[in-house]
Amino acid sequence: MPDAVPAHRPVPPADASFEEHVEWARTVPVVGSDLSPVDGHVVEEELPWNYERLARELVASGRGPVLDLGTGDGEMLASLGPFPPRSAATEGWAPHLPVARRRLEPLGLEVRPVGGEGLLPFLDAQFAVVLDRHEAFDPDEVWRVLEPGGIFLTQQVDTRDGTRVNAALGARMPWDPDSVTLDGAVEVLREVGFVVDVARGHDGVRRFRDLGSLLWYLRARAWKVPELATSSPEAVARYEAPLRALHLHFAGGNEFVDEAPRFLVVARKPW
Structure with missing residues (x-):
């Protein structure tokens, strides 16, 4: 039988509160390399080869x-x-x-x-x-x-x-x-x-569409910003100023575009 796909809560709207995004990213499970919880919220450009x-x-x-x-x-x-x-x-x-x-x-x-x-x-x-x-x-x-x-x-x-x-x-x-x-x-x-x-x-490029998805992605790819790999309260507090700035960026209807x-x-x- 195929492996069961775990259910997960949908990503909060981009303009939901900062705290709601952090809580979502901290509590939605990371299962292996599966990125389905952020499908449509973290989007990588299609490669020119297969x-x-x-x-x-x-x-x-x-x-x-x-x-x-x-x-x-x-x-x-x-x-x-x-x-x-x-x-x-x-x-x-x-x-x-x-x-x-x-x-x-x-x-x-x-x-x-x-x-x-x-x-x-x-x-x-x-x-x-x-x-x-x-x-x-x-x-x-x-x-x-x-x-x-x-x-x-x-x-x-x-x-x-x-x-x-x-x-x-x-x-x-x-x-x-x-x-x-x-x-x-x-x-x-x-x-x-x-x-x-x-x-x-x-x-x-890789496009992020809300703070919760970005934080969860950093949990799923823990080597990218190791301090945020668990989205612990201490880690979020350490990066709170830039995270809140990103949240305002997303809440205004903007994407964040990273290199990929x-x-x-x-x-x-x-x-």
């Missing part, structure tokens, strides 16, 4: 076993099957592991945990395709587990993502905004020997 279609074509290509890096709860990967024998996935966040295993093991995929050092728990040349949607990768490890002629498909979040929200809140960026870029990814892949067949970037750049790379390990 990662899922490209991944599905590679899975169905008959090349051989597929590895998915950072599969999360496994929902997207599960939609790409059926899978070649000996296909697998990795996940580094412990709460996602049992969910991914329940979803993917019945489809014939093994799900293995990985640590922060980037090492992959697989043999050399074990896979014909490596997929990676938004997971950090070690190019040497991807090269090692791919067989000659194998394909690496990755869609990545450029680390300029979220910079405008952090600036509006006066919050320090917890990462270097130049650390993950299209040019950098292409460079490191070529350095280990990959042939890069596709390299596309997109300077997308993405890039896509298709690389090939030569024969």
Whole structure:
């Protein structure tokens, strides 16, 4: 049976009170990577490519076993099957592991945990395709587990993502905004020997339409402003002045537009 979708209260109107928005954001549950509670209230610009279609074509290509890096709860990967024998996935966040295993093991995929050092728990040349949607990768490890002629498909979040929200809140960026870029990814892949067949970037945007949705989004993406990851009273008090300014902005019928750049790379390990 499919996983149950939790019910949640609708987002308050943009001009509802500051306190009502904070209470909503603090009490509506965050479940994995699911953003449905803010559907229509946090809107990302559509990408000019379709990662899922490209991944599905590679899975169905008959090349051989597929590895998915950072599969999360496994929902997207599960939609790409059926899978070649000996296909697998990795996940580094412990709460996602049992969910991914329940979803993917019945489809014939093994799900293995990985640590922060980037090492992959697989043999050399074990896979014909490596997929990676938004997971950090070690190019040497991807090269090692791919067989000659194998394909690496990755869609990545450029680390300029979220910079405008952090600036509006006066919050320090917890990462270097130049650390993950299209040019950098292409460079490191070529350095280990990959042939890069596709390299596309997109300077997308993310639109927030009310304070409650923005605060809840910062809970769901806790690494962006770690101090606001729980919307605790202490954290809200610390950022109260910029949060109230944003609330007035939203209550006046305005959106807040943040950066949401993405890039896509298709690389090939030569024969």
